[in-house]
Amino acid sequence: MSVSARLRGVALVLGSALALTSCAVTPEVEVVEEAAPTEETIDEVVIEPVADDYVILYSGRNESLVQPLIDTFTEQTGITVDIRYAGSSELAAQLLEEGADSPAAVFLSQDAGALGALSLEGLFAELPSDITDRVNPAFTSYDDSWVGITGRARVVVYDSETVSVEELPTTADEIVSPQWSGKVAVAPGNASFQSFVTAYRVMEGEGAADQWVAGLTINDPQIFEGNGAILEAVNQGTVPLGLINHYYWDRLAFERGAENLRAQLHFTEAGDPASIVNVTGMGLLKAQSFDLDALELIEFFVSDESQRYFVEQTFEYPLVPGIDAPEGLPSLDDLAIADFDLSDLATLKETQDLLRKYGLIL
DSSP states (O other): OOHHHHHHHHHHHHHHHHHHHHHSOOOOOOOOOOOOOOHHHHHTOOOOOBOOSEEEEEEOSOHHHHHHHHHHHHHHHOOEEEEEEOOHHHHHHHHHHHGGGOOOSEEEESSHHHHHHHHHTTOBOOOOHHHHTTSOGGGSOSSSSSEEEEEEEEEEEEETTTOOGGGSOSSHHHHTSGGGTTOEEEOTTSHHHHHHHHHHHHHHOHHHHHHHHHHHHHTOOEEOSSHHHHHHHHHTTSOSEEEEEHHHHHHHHHHHOGGGOSEEEEOOSTTOGGGOEEEEEEEEBGGGTTBHHHHHHHHHHTSHHHHHHHHHHHOOEEOSTTSOOOTTOOOHHHHOOTTOOGGGGGOHHHHHHHHHHTTSOO
């Protein structure tokens, strides 16, 4: 039985108990004046779970990717999902501003950084183990404040007609070596690139990250708006190397046939920042933690059905063990970085300041 189903049962029992109590004969008792509630006693107030077949979701993931899955959820459960689509950073900022007054019950983010930022501010409720235990522990929060949904590996994409496998960089540091001056495409304004630089800062330290960004700038990188544009440029032979998320290549291969692509994927060494796996994830807003429909929605996203949807439709890594990843990718276990807390990607502002320092973003 799912956690939301059990909570619905608890709510029913509580309601029945309250009804029986109201019908019972009340004996005369001495009235004792109670002290005004303190902050400690206020926190102990129990709010009954509520299920009204309606939940509000803030989604930082694109409508074309998520809406088909939401429609399936509504068909199966009868729960209407009212969704606001926008960028993950924009929605995280809105949730921080709204605080406890936010109407949202669930936040779906395209990266762990936004989830970590909200978790640090105490906006999320702890999720039940029925949900969190389904996910590979290396790719979710350490404190169960949010749960990972899918994995998205950073990769090097290269022009196989002009670059040999032996030439390819094996670490992030080699990407900014003189050999690749003017030959690397990046998207500094893209959230995924910024998350990669944040991971570099967290893993290697501020000084090393400063040197890496400085080296990239000196190397005169080719600047693009996003991952898709970088992939097309490499595939057309315009630029030899690019930094993207893995699933952009899988989508293009699905559309055009892998055998027709000159662009190919390369993973740097295991544990290197350039091959980090960032995740999409979901958190339950503390102010709406009594919402059983919200819990059911999060449960659905870590179900086998939903995990297979993401593999087959968006070519992302499933985070639930037992679900096969898209063909041709290294296993998640090979890409996992020991003792790395994805919530630490929340320090995005420091990364943006670093990129501004070297003129890579405004």
